[in-house]
Amino acid sequence: MANATNVSGEDSLIARYFKPLATDPGAFALVDDAAILKSSGEDIVVTTDAVVEGVHYLASDPPGTIARKALRVNLSDLAAKGATPAGFVLTLALRSKDDAWLKPFADALGEDAKGFACPLLGGDTVSTPGPQMISIAAFGRVPSGRMVGRTGAKAGDRVMVTGTIGDAALGLEVLKGGAAAKALASDSAARDILVARYRIPQPRNVLAHAVRDCASAAMDVSDGLAGDLVKLCAASGVSAAIDAASVPLSAPAAGLVARGDVRIDALLSGGDDYELLCAVPEARCADLIEAGRAAGVAVTVVGTIVPGNEAPRFLDGAGRELVLKRLSYSHF
């Protein structure tokens, strides 16, 4: 982002909406082309995720929830890596300079930047004739060598997830008028809960330190629990057995499954959960659960890491293997 001399509409946009968010001294109040991340020998963890209008959010979504989602999907990655947020840079591809959209977008982004202690460091604002897109690269700090990777899961580790799984996929279905929308036609409270889970992820940064202390491997669940577990297992050279009945569901999701309106596998492969998926040695499970309790976040054991190279198995309450039609969301 450039500076505030008002030589262009781009600069005045940045000065008006984004300069107030650039509270970190390394951001130089956005008057430079670059920002500085100070380091005292910690490792800097870098992650990047983009959200595209019509793909990751709906054009009709409120600008504030779009901003929060764009930042939070990145904060979720930092949480899974055990990193403390340090800041982010923003690329904003806009069709027009629409103040009615930009003001709530920037206000909400600023609130989240403050709430998660992850200040705006810089960025780039470009025009696009096509769908709007927000790309964020976020930075975190971990003590040297302590980033939690995907490769450390060991046979015998328990598989744990935070929060509840599948709500966001149901929320999207509600917004799109799918089966969940019809099934919940008379339950606006349930619809609202699910839509909020789709629009505003709740990244578990409050558990980052505990993940670093307890987990042998971790990632966030962004493309669907089933597919993301495949990735974690493959990276670690292990497999897993998951008890589908123990996968934590919200009350609205559990109700839909119990009434037969939604199949459990749609929840296991649905995207946008932004919960944490961890492999945790048995001896550390209680610590992670306790850290979750202290933070008000459920942490649930859903299965076990087992030896082998085959895909993880999802078993129903009777021990029968669930055949999942698809594992996760893919862009291509």
Added chain:
Amino acid sequence: MANATNVSGEDSLIARYFKPLATDPGAFALVDDAAILKSSGEDIVVTTDAVVEGVHYLASDPPGTIARKALRVNLSDLAAKGATPAGFVLTLALRSKDDAWLKPFADALGEDAKGFACPLLGGDTVSTPGPQMISIAAFGRVPSGRMVGRTGAKAGDRVMVTGTIGDAALGLEVLKGGAAAKALASDSAARDILVARYRIPQPRNVLAHAVRDCASAAMDVSDGLAGDLVKLCAASGVSAAIDAASVPLSAPAAGLVARGDVRIDALLSGGDDYELLCAVPEARCADLIEAGRAAGVAVTVVGTIVPGNEAPRFLDGAGRELVLKRLSYSHF
């Protein structure tokens, strides 16, 4: 970017095309959600710039030149800040998984990543129904506190630029069939030079160390020399007097100006130069020029920083002030 288990088209795309570029150990061969930038107490310099199809490049541009431009516009920022490249993350918004486009794109990106010692650390690949977009956040290292900012220019400093100014704007005009295309209809060599300057910036990273040693303020010229100088002066609280006749022009550009086919002010306000603009104390000018000579890059004094808050003035050979119709490219 996620891993290589081929659970999705996205993952196979990443494994096939981008994993070979992820040579830095901190990239974890793209099998994680995050990368690590090691630091031994240096400052990490962060910059981000995006290129959008139809805005920053043409859909008809070769994929390889698009890749190089996307990375090089960021490398140019690192050079201007006096930083040594450390790596980058890539967000790629694609309409489709088109191997005929992706292979040359990734090959060229890999060549530049190697050539500039700036490895791919991670990224995100998303689908878009609209124009393609490549957003890169690049990282560099400087000794603590040594990033070259925009705010340090002092009255008496000389204003220096690298390379030649205005070629890229002319190259774009050639591609779009504008006045430059008509004037050069019979000079394909000149057209090729200008188009290459538009498509493939030549970032001056080879001079980053000298800029750190010599310049009191610096930025890269990306939106037009005139407008970018306004920004540098405003950030430093100074003004400048520029001798337009001393602004370095390539042979094709100088020919177009001499024959009256193009006005000098179009070159001074044209974008996409990706040269360095530096304020340099008189005593250090010779050092920067010598560093340029050693690296094969012209470094030219074009004016002087003067006290005051008014906009920099561009004077013609007779000392008359040029009135620029516009200062720079703006997206909004």
